[in-house]
Amino acid sequence: MDAFITIQNLSKTFHSHDGDVEVLKGVNLEIEKGDIFGIVGFSGAGKSTLLRCLNRMETPDSGTVRIGEHEITALDKKSLNHHRQKIGMIFQHFNLFDSRTVFQNIAYPLEIAGKKRSEIRSRVNEILELVELSDKAKCYPGQLSGGQKQRVGVARALANEPDVLLSDEATSALDPQTTLSVLELLKNINKRLGLTIVLITHELEVVKYVCNNVAVLEDGQIAEKGSVREIFLNPVSDTAKLFVKINRDFAADSWVKEGEGI
Ligand SMILES: Nc1ncnc2c1ncn2[C@@H]1O[C@H](COP(=O)(O)OP(=O)(O)O)[C@@H](O)[C@H]1O
């Protein structure tokens, strides 16, 4: 396999008043270029920590992260800032600037990257079109629905033409219908731009809908990984078995079938 992202022996422990929390205990993972790769695990499993280590918003205690040619964990501060521009990120609660318009939110990373005003204008307009929000350019986040806010989040993450998009529970605060439309958008940009997407979620439906491959994070390690189909049909780890069971129990058709027997 031609790995684009390689995570080796990644470890991270948080120190708090209540004691140490060993969140990542030697995580190893390879992700192909152009993949939509899911990382699932229950709440507190360390998904966000792992994802944040990929752009070094979190510094691991040991281990390495390589994206393309570059070892992210070895970069000095200046090169890190430069390479971070090529790693977009979207969040559960959108993390938009409330006092900036949609246009200004999307322009922000371009301003940080020192782009010229004319270049910023044309790039922002281009992405607004891609996420179908051209008519909302002058609105403030407070005037948008959740789905529209996340589209702005996606647009902002794409501003600097990244190679990788990290998604931290990006659809977890959205209703099912809006979730679908945001996932459609992610699929679309993956296909159109060849963007590698790493998506963490506690919702198996999301993985099923959008990912090709998936890894299960359990007890600070990757308990299993494979194609979404493989994991669904033959879950091996306790986490995956439970995920699949819950997914099945919640599925509307099994409920209807039960109802039919009454
Ligand atoms: N900055 C931090 N300081 C101390 N503990 C933290 C910090 N960030 C996360 N943790 C702890 O690490 C564990 C994993 O958190 P997180 O990576 O957010 O998990 P997930 O995203 O899977 O829910 C949790 O027990 C959480 O409380």
Ligand SMILES: [Mg+2]
């Ligand atoms: Mg999280």
